Amino acid sequence: MTDTIFNKIIRREIPADIVYEDEHVLAFRDINPQAPVHVLFIPKVAKATLNDLSMDDAEYVGRLMVAAASYAKQEGFAEKGYRTVINCNHDGGQTVFHIHLHLLAGRSLHWPPG
Numbered sequence: 253m254t255d256t257i258f259n260k261i262i263r264r265e266i267p268a269d270i271v272y273e274d275e276h277v278l279a280f281r282d283i284n285p286q287a288p289v290h291v292l293f294i295p296k297v298a299k300a301t302l303n304d305l306s307m308d309d310a311e312y313v314g315r316l317m318v319a320a321a322s323y324a325k326q327e328g329f330a331e332k333g334y335r336t337v338i339n340c341n342h343d344g345g346q347t348v349f350h351i352h353l354h355l356l357a358g359r360s361l362h363w364p365p366g
């Protein structure tokens with residue numbers, strides 16, 4: 253897959269407001285936040301979309317969820333609530349082709365989403 257802006261963030265070639273990092277996952281604030289808290293959790297090894305995953309990648313993508321939930325607990329909004337989203341391809345609204353989990357919180361979120 254082609255290099256994306258998120259790989260540049262991983263390599264520290266462009267700045268980002270990084271809030272969490274472990275061996276497999278990096279998380280940083282979205283540059284265009286849709287809620288008071290809007291953090292993107294990305295795998296350090298890039299795959300373009302959810303369509304590129306197989307069952308062997310269950311841990312790969314699961315780590316994003318677990319990291320997001322841990323962050324929500326750490327920041328104190330887990331009980332109040334939050335939303336996680338992975339957009340896939342054009343109709344899903346995906347614009348950066350490096351899998352990422354959006355974590356949105358800090359306001360009451362509408363359903364269904366737009």
Ligand code: AMP
Nearest residue numbers: 257268281282283284339345346347348
């Ligand atoms: P998606 O539309 O699901 O592919 O989400 C891509 C997200 O990346 C959008 O919410 C953008 O605002 C965000 N984004 C794009 N470039 C950057 C950047 N340099 N730093 C932080 N967030 C970014």
